[in-house]
Amino acid sequence: MKKIEEFLESISFDKRLYKYDIQGSIAHVKMLTKCKIIADSEGKIIVKALKEIEKEIKTGKFEFHPSLEDIHTHIEKRLIEKIGDIGAKLHTGRSRNDQITLDMHLFLRDEIKEIAKLIRNLQKSILKVAEKNIDVVMPGYTHLQHAQPILFSHWIMAYFFMLDRDWERLLNTFDRVDVSPLGAAALAGTSHPIDREYTARLLGFSKVAPSSMDAVSDRDFIIEFLAHASLIMMHLSRLSEELILFSSKEFGFIELAEAFTTGSSIMPQKRNPDVCELIRGKTGKVYGNLMSLLTTMKSLPLAYNRDMQEDKVPLFDTVDTLKDSLSIYAQMLDTMKIDKKRMLAFLEGDFSMATDLADYLVKKGLPFRKAHQIMSKLVKETIKKKKGLNALTLKDFKTYSKLFDRDVFETIKVEAGIAARKSLGGTAKESVKRLIVQGKETVKKK
Ligand code: ARG
Numbered sequence: 001m002k003k004i005e006e007f008l009e010s011i012s013f014d015k016r017l018y019k020y021d022i023q024g025s026i027a028h029v030k031m032l033t034k035c036k037i038i039a040d041s042e043g044k045i046i047v048k049a050l051k052e053i054e055k056e057i058k059t060g061k062f063e064f065h066p067s068l069e070d071i072h073t074h075i076e077k078r079l080i081e082k083i084g085d086i087g088a089k090l091h092t093g094r095s096r097n098d099q100i101t102l103d104m105h106l107f108l109r110d111e112i113k114e115i116a117k118l119i120r121n122l123q124k125s126i127l128k129v130a131e132k133n134i135d136v137v138m139p140g141y142t143h144l145q146h147a148q149p150i151l152f153s154h155w156i157m158a159y160f161f162m163l164d165r166d167w168e169r170l171l172n173t174f175d176r177v178d179v180s181p182l183g184a185a186a187l188a189g190t191s192h193p194i195d196r197e198y199t200a201r202l203l204g205f206s207k208v209a210p211s212s213m214d215a216v217s218d219r220d221f222i223i224e225f226l227a228h229a230s231l232i233m234m235h236l237s238r239l240s241e242e243l244i245l246f247s248s249k250e251f252g253f254i255e256l257a258e259a260f261t262t263g264s265s266i267m268p269q270k271r272n273p274d275v276c277e278l279i280r281g282k283t284g285k286v287y288g289n290l291m292s293l294l295t296t297m298k299s300l301p302l303a304y305n306r307d308m309q310e311d312k313v314p315l316f317d318t319v320d321t322l323k324d325s326l327s328i329y330a331q332m333l334d335t336m337k338i339d340k341k342r343m344l345a346f347l348e349g350d351f352s353m354a355t356d357l358a359d360y361l362v363k364k365g366l367p368f369r370k371a372h373q374i375m376s377k378l379v380k381e382t383i384k385k386k387k388g389l390n391a392l393t394l395k396d397f398k399t400y401s402k403l404f405d406r407d408v409f410e411t412i413k414v415e416a417g418i419a420a421r422k423s424l425g426g427t428a429k430e431s432v433k434r435l436i437v438q439g440k441e442t443v444k445k446k
Contacts, residue, residue: 009066020106027202093192097216097304098184118326125333138343149414150427162235173224180205184212187303217303226290237283240276257335289314349388356417364403
């Protein structure tokens with residue numbers, strides 16, 4: 001029999017919800033007294049005992065047994081042990097089915113607030129890096145090939161805006177988490193004259209779930225959260241991938257502080273970017289958690305089914321992974337070093353300015369397609385000669401088009417190419433500065 005008990009239990013993981021379970025029970029008791037379903041004096045005794053139980057759990061004095069299945073049964077059993085029959089009145093007009101989903105709503109409401117703060121915090125770290133390195137230039141990539149020179153600040157600000165969408169998505173989901181299912185009871189409501197609006201107000205919820213059937217069987221709010229969490233991790237994973245590449249010997253653009261890397265057990269020269277690698281790796285697990293609950297919920301008939309107990313482990317795991325990743329990331333960016341000379345060196349003698357030269361010819365009257373053809377030929381032949389753009393003389397340029405003149409040497413400068421891209425959202429310093437100003441306003445939003 002023992003094995004079955006262990007198979008059914010959820011206390012090993014749902015004890016984490018004790019604070020919310022007690023919070024919900026206190027609101028429920030207060031409502032029962034207000035609606036004269038139990039006596040005031042009884043309500044007071046129950047509330048007092050619940051608060052004592054909370055302290056017992058907090059201080060590690062409370063004993064958990066798998067035979068008592070879950071956190072709800074544990075607390076109720078202890079309540080009855082402490083105050084007898086009065087304690088047995090707590091569960092009037094309620095079921096574990098609305099109780100568990102209430103706990104999950106309360107838990108996720110707090111966690112979303114916390115995670116939203118961590119996102120803002122990371123965004124602030126990004127702003128600091130961008131501001132500090134506003135003038136640093138680097139190769140901008142498409143297909144991981146040198147494309148056009150950009151500002152390093154422009155590069156990192158891209159992640160700021162990804163996180164901003166993440167923040168908005170989370171807060172949007174918050175509206176659906178901020179709903180009280182309490183009072184839905186087992187599935188069909190209750191014959192006791194309860195007041196669902198009152199408990200919702202006591203618990204600080206903005207809304208009451210309209211249908212008792214839906215309230216006890218809905219896990220959409222958790223799935224939404226898991227989906228948003230997957231996107232956040234995807235963003236952090238992409239940034240990690242770039243930091244891993246950029247900190248390699250081949251790139252050498254950045255250096256991560258020692259605390260965020262580890263040494264190799266046999267190769268003394270190595271500093272491995274393990275934190276980035278683990279964040280990239282854990283992203284897979286977070287996606288898995290989303291798929292896990294989506295699959296659990298698929299085909300479940302109304303209303304509550306025990307399958308739903310399987311929502312907790314993936315949710316808790318995602319919450320923990322996400323919070324750790326976000327806070328570690330902010331610290332990692334705060335201590336990251338940048339090698340601006342090396343980034344610039346990669347641009348000197350490459351062909352990142354080829355588009356600017358085509359645009360130069362366009363500005364002198366050539367149709368763009370023709371200018372592009374001329375530049376393609378010029379680049380191809382220069383590469384063949386094992387030279388970079390910066391090695392060409394005016395005479396060399398003139399063999400490709402008579403429109404080339406002395407001012408071509410100004411145009412060819414990396415700084416000039418960057419400064420010229422003043423379009424909205426472009427890489428020119430003034431455009432990036434605008435992004436930073438916009439970003440600073442955004443992070444004030446709570
Ligand atoms: N441990 C259960 C869960 O996590 C709590 C609700 C149990 N309800 C029931 N009718 N067995 O979903």
